[in-house]
Amino acid sequence: MSKPVQLRGEVLDVRRSGSYFVISMTAPGIPEQTRPGHFLNIGIGGEDSSMLLRRSFAIHQVQERGMYGGTLEIVVGVNGKGSQWLADRKRHDTVSVVGPLGRPFVLPKQPVACVLVGGGYGSAPLFMLAEQLRERGCRVDVVIGAATEDKLFGVLDIKRLASSLTITTDDGSLGEQGRVTDVLPEVMERHDAGVVYACGPMGMLAAVAHIAGNHRAHSQCSVEESMACGVGVCMTCVLPVVGDDGLTRMVRSCTDGPVFRGDRVRWSDVGTIPDDVVGAPQVGGH
Amino acid sequence: MTRVVFASADPNSSDIRAVEVDMSTDLGTLELPAPVLTASGCAAAGKELDQFFDITELGAIVTKSVMLKPRSGRATPRMAETPSGMLNSIGLQGPGIDQFIEHDLAWLAQRGARTIVSIAGGSVDEYAKLAQRLRNVPGVAGLEVNISCPNVENRGQVFACHAGTAAQVVQAVKRFADPKMPILAKLSPDVTDIAEIADAVVRAGATGISVMNTTLGMVIDLDSMRPALAGVTGGLSGPAIRPIAVRCVWQIRQALPHIPILGMGGIRSGEDALQFILAGANAVSIGTVIFNDPSAPLRIQEELAQALAIRGFTSVSEAVSFAHRSATAEVGVEVSEEDQDGQ
Ligand SMILES: Cc1cc2nc3c(=O)[nH]c(=O)nc-3n(C[C@H](O)[C@H](O)[C@H](O)COP(=O)(O)OP(=O)(O)OC[C@H]3O[C@@H](n4cnc5c(N)ncnc54)[C@H](O)[C@@H]3O)c2cc1C
Ligand SMILES: Cc1cc2nc3c(=O)[nH]c(=O)nc-3n(C[C@H](O)[C@H](O)[C@H](O)COP(=O)(O)O)c2cc1C
Ligand code: FES
Numbered sequence: 001m002s003k004p005v006q007l008r009g010e011v012l013d014v015r016r017s018g019s020y021f022v023i024s025m026t027a028p029g030i031p032e033q034t035r036p037g038h039f040l041n042i043g044i045g046g047e048d049s050s051m052l053l054r055r056s057f058a059i060h061q062v063q064e065r066g067m068y069g070g071t072l073e074i075v076v077g078v079n080g081k082g083s084q085w086l087a088d089r090k091r092h093d094t095v096s097v098v099g100p101l102g103r104p105f106v107l108p109k110q111p112v113a114c115v116l117v118g119g120g121y122g123s124a125p126l127f128m129l130a131e132q133l134r135e136r137g138c139r140v141d142v143v144i145g146a147a148t149e150d151k152l153f154g155v156l157d158i159k160r161l162a163s164s165l166t167i168t169t170d171d172g173s174l175g176e177q178g179r180v181t182d183v184l185p186e187v188m189e190r191h192d193a194g195v196v197y198a199c200g201p202m203g204m205l206a207a208v209a210h211i212a213g214n215h216r217a218h219s220q221c222s223v224e225e226s227m228a229c230g231v232g233v234c235m236t237c238v239l240p241v242v243g244d245d246g247l248t249r250m251v252r253s254c255t256d257g258p259v260f261r262g263d264r265v266r267w268s269d270v271g272t273i274p275d276d277v278v279g280a281p282q283v284g285g286h
Numbered sequence: 287m288t289r290v291v292f293a294s295a296d297p298n299s300s301d302i303r304a305v306e307v308d309m310s311t312d313l314g315t316l317e318l319p320a321p322v323l324t325a326s327g328c329a330a331a332g333k334e335l336d337q338f339f340d341i342t343e344l345g346a347i348v349t350k351s352v353m354l355k356p357r358s359g360r361a362t363p364r365m366a367e368t369p370s371g372m373l374n375s376i377g378l379q380g381p382g383i384d385q386f387i388e389h390d391l392a393w394l395a396q397r398g399a400r401t402i403v404s405i406a407g408g409s410v411d412e413y414a415k416l417a418q419r420l421r422n423v424p425g426v427a428g429l430e431v432n433i434s435c436p437n438v439e440n441r442g443q444v445f446a447c448h449a450g451t452a453a454q455v456v457q458a459v460k461r462f463a464d465p466k467m468p469i470l471a472k473l474s475p476d477v478t479d480i481a482e483i484a485d486a487v488v489r490a491g492a493t494g495i496s497v498m499n500t501t502l503g504m505v506i507d508l509d510s511m512r513p514a515l516a517g518v519t520g521g522l523s524g525p526a527i528r529p530i531a532v533r534c535v536w537q538i539r540q541a542l543p544h545i546p547i548l549g550m551g552g553i554r555s556g557e558d559a560l561q562f563i564l565a566g567a568n569a570v571s572i573g574t575v576i577f578n579d580p581s582a583p584l585r586i587q588e589e590l591a592q593a594l595a596i597r598g599f600t601s602v603s604e605a606v607s608f609a610h611r612s613a614t615a616e617v618g619v620e621v622s623e624e625d626q627d628g629q
Contacts, residue, residue: 003337006581043578048554050370052524052578098580228365228372229577231337233330235350235379236365250358250379255334271516272361279356279379 002033004101004231008094012068014087018150020121021076021087022060027097031062031070035104036129037199037222037259040074041230043096044082053228055082056254058125058199059100075124075153101230102258105129105197105220111137112194115187116162117180117208118144119200123153125222129197130161139163141191145180145204149173163191181207188215195220198262202270209262219262225253240266240274248277287319289588293595307591308601311345311569313546314493316428316468318345318400318569321602322559322587325550325573326351326404326430326472327376329583331390332397335576339584341399345569349390351406351432354415356382361516366505371524371552372574373503375517378406378435383419395425402470404430408438410458417463428468430548431459431492434499434521446474446499449486460491470548472496473534475527480534481541494546495538496571498531524574528552532565539566539607554582556589563590563602564609 009025016022030040041054057074064070078084089095105125108114114133116126123144130140140161145168146152152167152174159165166183167175176183181204188196193215198208199222212219228236232255241251242264250273251257266274273280287309292302311321323345329335332347341347359379366373380386394401403426407413413431420426433455436442445451456471463469471487473480475498484495500521507514531551538547549567553559554575562570572583579585590602599605 006338006579049578051367052370052574053365053367053372054578096579226363226365228374229328229580231580232334233328233580234365234374234577235327235330235359235376236362236374238359238362238364238379270362273358277358279358279382281358 002100005029006098009097011089011093024073026068027072028070031064034062034100037104038100040099060124075121077121113139113191114195115193116142117198119204120146122200143180206267221262222259230254240269289591291591291595305595311602320345321569323571325571328573328576338580346400348402351404352386366514371526373520375515375520400427402428406432406435413455414458414462417459421464430470434474453486453490456487456490456492468493470494470496474499475501481537484538496548497534498551525552536565556593559590560593563605566607
């Protein structure tokens with residue numbers, strides 16, 4: 001088990017990649033504990049910032065040792081004020097970091113064929129995953145997609161780690177026009193994939209889990225729910241997940257996820273309290 | 287617990303000395319080695335925060351409000367960030383009292399953390415049953431009664447908003463709880479006269495007051511042009527509400543000079559905590575700021591020791607209610623009754 005640490009990281013570099021900002025920073029104590037799928041929580045603004053809630057980012061790369069000791073990289077897509085503040089950091093600025101957080105991807109014991117699916121910046125955690133799967137002798141095929149070419153992340157780098165790379169864009173600006181889920185069935189069939197790993201928007205994850213199920217493949221999906229604490233104390237980040245006992249519970253995506261088995265998440269019920277969930281309001285009750 | 291801090295007793299001097307500050311305090315019969323606690327719902331049952339600091343160093347852990355049965359809570363989105371704060375509408379998701387006792391409370395007891403159990407109910411009877419269920423359970427140092435809950439038997443009216451219903455709940459808890467158990471009634475600021483509610487719950491048997499719970503707020507999402515929270519309205523917390531909370535503590539202290547008060551609402555630093563203590567709080571809870579800084583409770587406790595020492599206080603108890611002293615009074619002078627109308 002990893003034990004999260006809280007520290008001030010020094011920004012070493014901020015570089016552009018398409019529409020994203022790749023930020024590398026010092027983070028002693030985090031790299032050696034990081035597994036693919038772990039995330040960080042980053043404080044926005046200074047000590048008196050009016051943006052109180054930390055923002056979550058997948059850990060993209062780590063380096064345990066080097067000139068600066070332990071360092072890591074995140075990939076930031078500007079979404080609102082908090083991510084904009086982060087993208088505006090300069091070399092030598094410091095940021096408050098908590099991590100590694102969450103449950104990472106589960107890796108197969110056998111050398112099965114795996115397909116990795118990333119939507120937008122969702123490809124960020126797949127690089128480390130691809131490396132580790134290959135070390136285990138797994139075949140790794142990658143599918144990444146985004147609305148437009150500039151919203152694809154890491155096309156050239158992930159190509160080196162993958163046996164094959166398929167790209168989709170909604171507007172056809174690069175790769176095939178369409179969505180990752182349009183090409184996924186064929187990629188799975190071609191290589192007889194046993195496991196699908198996915199990170200991206202909820203709609204994409206739901207579709208990936210469905211396709212994996214149709215192919216009798218196992219799926220591991222990294223979800224993105226709004227989080228207030230990221231460390232398991234507030235209960236804001238819940239979604240309905242079926243447990244080993246067959247019962248559905250509202251579980252915390254920050255500590256029980258963000259990676260879940262695709263066949264366990266009740267995708268179409270996300271954002272609701274299903275009637276049969278443990279502790280659901282009784283008719284006429286609260 | 288005594289903390290040694292380095293500070294100058296005279297603000298005009300650069301002479302820095304080691305000063306001992308006695309951080310112990312009490313909430314009536316509940317004696318605490320330190321004055322900083324966690325706020326209910328912002329620290330779960332302590333286990334997660336123990337990864338960041340030693341939770342046994344705090345005054346106590348106040349656990350997430352627990353109900354009789356397991357509860358799923360409300361639909362998501364459950365939160366929205368607001369300037370220096372947030373809105374939440376969690377809906378008291380929790381495992382129910384039996385699981386709570388078996389897992390959470392057992393862990394806290396084994397860890398050696400003092401624990402105040404927060405209870406919540408949808409009816410007076412539910413509170414009574416919870417109080418009874420917690421009788422003779424090891425590891426319960428006190429009860430905090432979260433009365434900011436809708437009464438399912440009366441059109442969802444919140445117990446905390448009327449002196450009568452607030453008192454009914456506290457009376458039931460008092461009757462069924464261990465007779466020696468400290469009982470803190472946790473008040474909502476969304477009332478016309480908070481001192482009146484405080485007085486009613488104390489008459490009903492509360493041994494102290496926790497104040498304040500969140501205040502009701504709302505955010506509209508401009509993309510969907512609908513309420514941002516699935517629950518429509520939510521509780522506002524964080525530094526944005528701090529002045530309201532300090533005011534509540536002040537008014538209750540004026541009305542009830544001797545009742546123990548656990549103050550909370552937007553505390554982010556030791557100096558913020560000191561404001562509450564000077565206004566009349568005997569101890570403070572840290573809530574939303576934990577989401578910003580998971581080490582906040584212990585950090586704030588250390589900053590508070592410093593903030594006290596800098597101002598020449600050698601104990602927490604000397605500083606409690608100090609802002610109520612008369613204009614001519616100096617450090618350590620008792621507050622007299624005549625000075626307390628404060629208009
Ligand atoms: C586990 C996890 C991993 C993530 N990994 C990455 C990543 O690698 N790269 C990346 O660019 N983004 C990632 N995100 C999304 C990122 O956290 C949000 O884009 C960011 O919080 C937006 O903050 P903001 O202030 O710019 O936007 P605002 O919309 O102003 O944020 C307001 C509030 O809503 C929350 N929020 C808004 N959008 C999201 C979102 N999409 N997901 C979760 N919370 C949100 C914010 O945390 C904040 O509390 C991840 C989210 C999660 C939960
Ligand atoms: C996410 C969240 C959950 C909360 N849950 C509870 C709860 O279960 N019971 C309770 O009495 N108060 C609850 N509160 C209120 C806090 O305990 C506290 O009274 C309030 O937030 C003000 O303090 P703060 O500004 O330091 O957070 C909750 C607050 C938040 C932000
Ligand atoms: S974000 Fe607080 S419990 Fe998950």
